[in-house]
Amino acid sequence: MNTRLLLSIVALWSLSSLPAQAGLNEWTLTGPEGGRIESLAVHPTTRTIVLAGAYSGIHRSTDGGLTWTRISTPVIRAKQIAFDPSDPERVFARDNSTIYRSTDRGATFKALSKPCCIDIDAQAVAGDGTVYVGDRTGALFRSTDHGDHWTAVPIGWALQASLGSANIFVDPANPSVVFFALSSLGVFKSTDAGAQWSAAISTAPSGATVVHQFAVRPGDSTRMVAATDNGLYVSSDAGATWTQHLPGVDYYAVAFDPAAPDKAATIALGGMIIRSNDAGITWPVTGSETVLHVNHAYALLFDPVSSSKMFVATSDGPMISTDSGATFELRVSGLHGEAVNDFEVTADGNLLGAFYGPLGIFRYGASGWTPLAGNPELRLVGATPFLSSFALAGPTGAVMYALQPAGNLLVKSTNGGANWSAPNAQLQGSGTTLQRVVTDPNDPAIAYVLTSNAGLWKTVNAGTTWIHLTTGLPDSVISLAVEPGDSSVVYASGVSSNTRFVLKSLDAGVTWSTIKNGLDDSVVQQFVFDPSNAQTVYVLQTARVSKSIDGGATWTPFVNDGRFVRSLSLDPVRPTTMIVTPTSALPSDGFAWTVDDGATWENVPWVAETGAGVSIAAVDPQRPSKVLLNGFGTGIYEFEVAPDLDVSLLGLDEPLPVSSTMTARVRARNGSQLSSSASLLTVALPAFLDTSVPSGCARAGGPGARTGGRCEHEGRRQDVSIHHDGA
Helix, strand or coil: CEECCCCEEEEEECCCCCCCCCCECCEEEECCCEECEEEEEECCCCCCCEEEEECCEEEEECCCCCECEECCCCCCCCCEEEEECCEEEEEEEECCCCEEEECCCCCCCEECCCCCCCCEEEEEECCCCCEEEEECCCCEEEECCCCCCCEECCCCCCCCCCCCCEEEEECCCCCCCEEEEECCCEEEEECCCCCCCCCCCCCCCCCCCCEEEEEEECCEEEEEEEEEECEEEEECCCCCCCEEECCCCCEEEEEEECCEEEEEEEEECCCEEEEECCCCCCCCCCCCCEECCCCCEEEEEECCCCCCCEEEEECCCEEEECCCCCCCEECCECCEECEEEEEEECCCCCEEEEEEECCEEEEEECCEEEECCCHHHHCCCCCCCCCCEEEEECCCCCEEEEEECCCCEEEEECCCCCCCCCCCHHHHCCCCCEEEEEECCCCCCCEEEEECCCCEEEECCCCCCCEEECCCCCCEEEEEEECCCCCCCEEEEEEECCEEEEEEECCCCCCCEECCCCCCCCCCCEEEEECCEEEEEEEECCCCEEEECCCCCCCEEEECCCCCEEEEEECCCCCCCEEEEECCCCCCCCEEEECCCCCCCEEECCCHHHCCCCCEEEECCCCCCEEEEECCCCCEEEEECCCCEEEEEECCCCCEECCEEEEEEEEEEECCCCCCCCEEEEEECCCCEEEECCCCEECCCCCCCCCCEEEEECCCCEEEEEEECCC
16 A cells, blocks of 8 residues: 555643743733723713723723723823813823823823923813923923924023923913912912913912812812812812811812812712812711722723713722712723732633722633732722732632731631731731741742831741841841741841842741842842752842852852843743843833743843733743733733744655655744743554654554654654555
């Protein structure tokens, strides 16, 4: 029988075992939708058009805020957005350095010429289209041609390097009335569009340091409210005098309802909303106020027509109420502005992240990021919830600790984050400042809490009680790691009185010795163990990675290219494959990749459209070829490094006669722009063929199997002997 062989060759990367979620060799935006929004604006007549300013850029909605699309160019981290009252087709937005203008209702923007070389801190658009901008030096500029040209506004105060936060407000009913607030000087008022200014209003927010926002009652310019970091201030005489309400609370925004001018609302830093039903004269606190339980609330506004609809900009994303603010829903479909504070991996290989916004802990998997069931409880920890650190214990991470530094609030879950305990009272009242929690990978009952002023706290009974460790330790302990396989070996770093420490304990933290031989004097931010050999340890310092192969006795530079290093991740299967991410303001700095234990490195630039450098990074433990990067508030971007293998089978150009043998050669070439670690080649042959495989390869199905072979490709040719026995 003269049969031509039909051979199927499959090339698999040895580290890839699940369906890819990220693009291969390209960046893909993922992550739980939502994130920090600092500004909002609703079109005054076409209410379905809403603009939101995120760190990742301005997002636009055409359905009243239900879904969002990011305006990709330019990337504008809009601190303020305002439609022009004289022409709602025109929109102005600002970040800290530039004014932008849109002439198509926010569909596109372009940068305008700057008034001068200032950091812009405030903008306002008057009813006649005049645009004002100001900065922290006290300078004020005006444009009467929609931002094409700028002129300096005469002022009655001396410019200084920094006069603190600035705010500008123009009376919607009278464009000649302008207020300019400077946190260190007070509030100034002009009634002739800035030609002359009153002296600082002595009773205007006198106890406040920052005026976040002004609001005026529609149809009555005498009634004003200012939201400040020391309560609300109310004026009934157009800003001549002010009365303080709700002192001691930081209120970020205030607004009157255009459809019902006697109604007004304000929102505090952590999301508590208080209403006034008498045009801002009184602001009763009843105990039944709506509280959003977010880390930060930035803006509040009413729908221009419907008094039942309100919008709030928060660190979780835009929230919308359709019942006059009694309840709110997070509306973030299509909006990515996530910020991650911490990544952790369970012992069985699952990745979790603690998010600043949307606030909570999320688990990463094949379907993306899933919030833990207990996230609503985490929001109730503290007045302004914030997770600086969390840690996992046990093989599946069922035991979790989460730390909110404000108030020294450490909470614990024993069911995978479904429920959380009350804050630990011993640590809360300790007088120390908690900054990070770390668990022992060998014993789920052991955990450490790092402080910034008094060494360590340690528990050996799963957080029931804590032991204070200070002997031999610096005041501020910055990083700590327990050696896998040996709980008595602990590494730590920290700072006391500008002296940097790198330490090792052989008795579980009772005593410490210095291990700085070969290290520079910069702070060690992280310890990383080789998963195949705990004596091989890496440390991340400010601008380099160093390596020890003797348990920290000596160190040698491993990565030292001058960039600030954020993280080092080792492939858990092949530790010679590593990823380093830099902490950089440059969006071009993504990560560096090596497949040969650091002998050579390749740089993979991040997507420049984010406009930010890397804030935090992780490697997917299920697919270590996949890198996840986050710049604060930019969303999570994934990049899966994959070989582009060109696999060919040589030596079988002719049909193989019955009862004959020939040698075939399997060749794989990587056509990707990035090197790959070892690849796994599988040759599948029909059952009637018999094969012998070269040394280092395994016959599929075991020694008695008749079909195919599996070889790890290490850059050399692999020959397969094939015999056709006619069966």
